[in-house]
Amino acid sequence: MSKSQSHTLRNIGIGVFVVAAAVASSGLVLRAKEDDALKTWTDAQAIAAVAVVNPSAGAGQMQLQLPGRLEAYRQAPIYARVNGYLKSWQLDIGSKVAAGQQLASIDTPDIDQQLMQAKAQLGVAKANAALAKSTTERWQKLAQTKAVSMQEAQQNQSAYEASLAQVRAAEANVKYLEVQKDYAAIVSPFAGVVTARNTDIGDLISSGSNGGQALFQVADVSRLRVYIRVPQQDVPQVPVGTLASISVPEHPSKHYQARVEASSQAVDQDSGTALMQLVMDNSQGELLPGGYASVELDLPKPKGVVTVPASAIIFDAKGLSVATVDSGNKVHLKPISIARDLGRDVEVATGLTVNDKVITNPPDGVSNDTQVRVVNSDA
Incomplete structure (x- = not known):
């Protein structure tokens, strides 16, 4: 092999080595980049992903829905004032009755006999x-002629005055028995509806409430009272005059207006509520006393109250709190107090503002300064 050929082969070998080295180096760099990307992705996945929302201030009013009980504006159990037997009744349950209208009549043989005797005694007293009058007049004339002493004349005068007192006592007794006889007619004290009849013809009647149950029950249903129990924290928001919307199961598509008329001004220790009385019109007779009603009150929302999802609330040994996220995506736990639990949402009285970013579903074990990854942009 010539010297030139050997040089050429050496150059080719060097070129192949350089290319191989470059390929190997490129592969190592790419592998390092892939490792860095994988590490970055793994680190990112290790950070909890959370969704955040801003607390909602809501409208200027909030609705307070409470159960209520309808009662007649006036109702009275009707008892007998005299003893006897029920002679007749004129009105049954559901009948409209006017004030003073007769409901029933009682046969009173004992009072009848007593009245006859009292009238006879009155006749004797008058006689x-x-x-005594004629006697005292004669004695007065004799006393003037000195035929009798003045003392004897005065004694006859006193006897006459005593007889007049006996007449007045007998008249009072007759009037008393006549009033008792008038009570034999059972009448309604006011206009309304007969809601109960607990007697029938021939029943033995005893006077007073100790004699058993009432003979009749009369209710004025032209207006109704609605009684509700308001939670203590809402009592200041329900002054007298507050309007309410009433709905009842038998008329689900209708709403009736009522107004707060009175408050007990005291909180029941057992329930933590105050009793309030509302009044509503029932001139059409659509609502039934004794029935259930749903009462909705529109109350001004207290300042600073915001609404967050119920799932955002954290309850632990420290009490109630929510997890918020700062600009650096770090968690800050904020203690709160709840105004009302609305089911899916909760009204928070203190601890939050509308500018906070609240984690809707905090991960388990979340604590202050925990790094998180926000996956939504709703806040």
Whole structure:
């Protein structure tokens, strides 16, 4: 082999080596880049991915929905004032009744006999008074002629005055029994509807509430009272005069208006609520006393109250908190207090503002300064 050929082969070998070295070097660089990319991806996947939202301030009002009970504006159990037997009844349940209208009549044989006796005693008292009057007039004339002493005349005058007092007592007794006789007619104290009749013809009637259940129940249903129990924290937001919307199961498509008329101004220790009374019109008779009602109150929302998803709430040994994310994607736990639990959402009274980025579903074990990766841009 000539010297020139040997030089050529050596150059070719060097070129092949250089190319091979370049290929190997390129492969190593690419592998290093791939390793770096894999490490970066793995590190990124190790950081928890979270979705965040801004708390919602909502509208200027909030709805408070409470169960209520409808009651007649006025209702009264009707008891007998005298003993006897039920002679007749004129109105049954569901009947409209006017004020003073008769509901039933009681046969009162005992009072009838007592009244007859009292009238007879009144007649005797009047006869005795008439005799005493004529006697005292005669004695007064005799006393003027000195035929009898003045003392005897005064004694007859006193006897006459005593007989007049007996007449008045007998008259009072007759009037009392006549009033008792008038109670034999059972009448309604006000206009309304008969909601119960617990007696029938021939029943033995005893006077007063100790004699058993009421003979009738009368209710004024032209207006209704609605009783609700308001949670303590909402009581200041429900002053007298607050309007409410009423709905009932039997008329699901209708809403009726009521107004807060009175408050107990006290919180029940067992339930933590205050009793309030609303009044509503029922002139059409569509609503039934004693029934259930759903009451909705539009209340002004307290300042600073925001709404977040219920899933954002963290409950641990330190109490209630939410996880927020700062500009560097680090977690900060903020303690909060809840105003109302709305089910899917929660109204937060303190601890948050509308500018906070709240994690909707905090990962387990999340703590302050934990690095996270935000996967949405809603906040």
